[in-house]
Amino acid sequence: MRVSDGDRERTAQQLQQAFTEGRLTHLELEDRLEIALTAKTYADLQGLVTDLPVERVDEVIDLESKSGNIKRSGDWAVPRRLRAASKYGSVELDLSQAVITHQVVDIELDLNYGSAKIILPEGAVANVDAFQSDWGKASSDVPGRPRPGSLYVVITGQAKYGGLTVRYPRRRRFTH
Template sequence: MRVSDADRERTAQRLQQAFTEGRLTHLELEDRLEIALTAKTYADLRGLVTDLPVEQVDEVIDLESKSGNIKRSGDWGVPRRLRAASKYGSVELDFSQAVIPHQVVEVELDLAYGSAKIILPEGAAANVDSFRSEWGRADSDVPGRPRPGALYVVIKGHAKYGGLTVRYPRRRRFTH
């Protein structure tokens, strides 16, 4: 998948921080920055930071909205536990390009009139057995049991008038 200018900038900042901490030499920083600023895909960027420590992410994050939507996507830090509450809006959590330092992530949803969509990286699994909806349903297109070495997301909570969808990223088709 192609990267944005913001993705390139975040990677460049991470490289500069690593240089400041003494983890990269000046020459390594210059080489990696040149690649980062001209990267076209996420794979290009990931290769630049795989030997650097994972950024510290909070253990628990609460996301709340009364009437707006909650959305997280791109390069974001995923905590061990994530609680999202929205009275009139929807929740979309895209884990496909996120920094996830934990093998198991717990997501708790509290929705009144909105639905939730969770997008997982290829190969990840999700347990939706503890999610309840009064007027919707929980649809999961991903495996429900943990797999060795793969992300496992446990989703619980409820929605009064909305549902839950869990899937992998859509594959884009290009036509000429």
């Protein structure tokens, strides 16, 4: 899968951190940065950091709110398992620019009077079959079966008076 500028930048930051910690020599840093900044695929980037420590992301994170909305977007670390519960608010999880170190991510939702929106990176897939809503619906605009090399998100849980939407980021339209 092709990488974005953000992916290249995150890898470059990881390489610079390793240099700061004394894990790479100046020459190794220069060589790897050159490759990182011109990388086209995730395989190109992965080979640059396989011998470096991985920033540990908590395996399970619980997000809870009684009356407010829960929102995560931008550059944030996605755990292996994420549980989000809200009694009167909605949940919006934008994974499109997040750091995701796991091939499979489980998201469990527990909503009473709110809905959930999950935005996936291009190419990711999501299984929403185990999500139930009493007075809403689960809609997904992304494929639902696992694909080799693609992020696979499994969404479970329930909403009493809300629904679930899963989609890719909206494409920006440029005007002249």
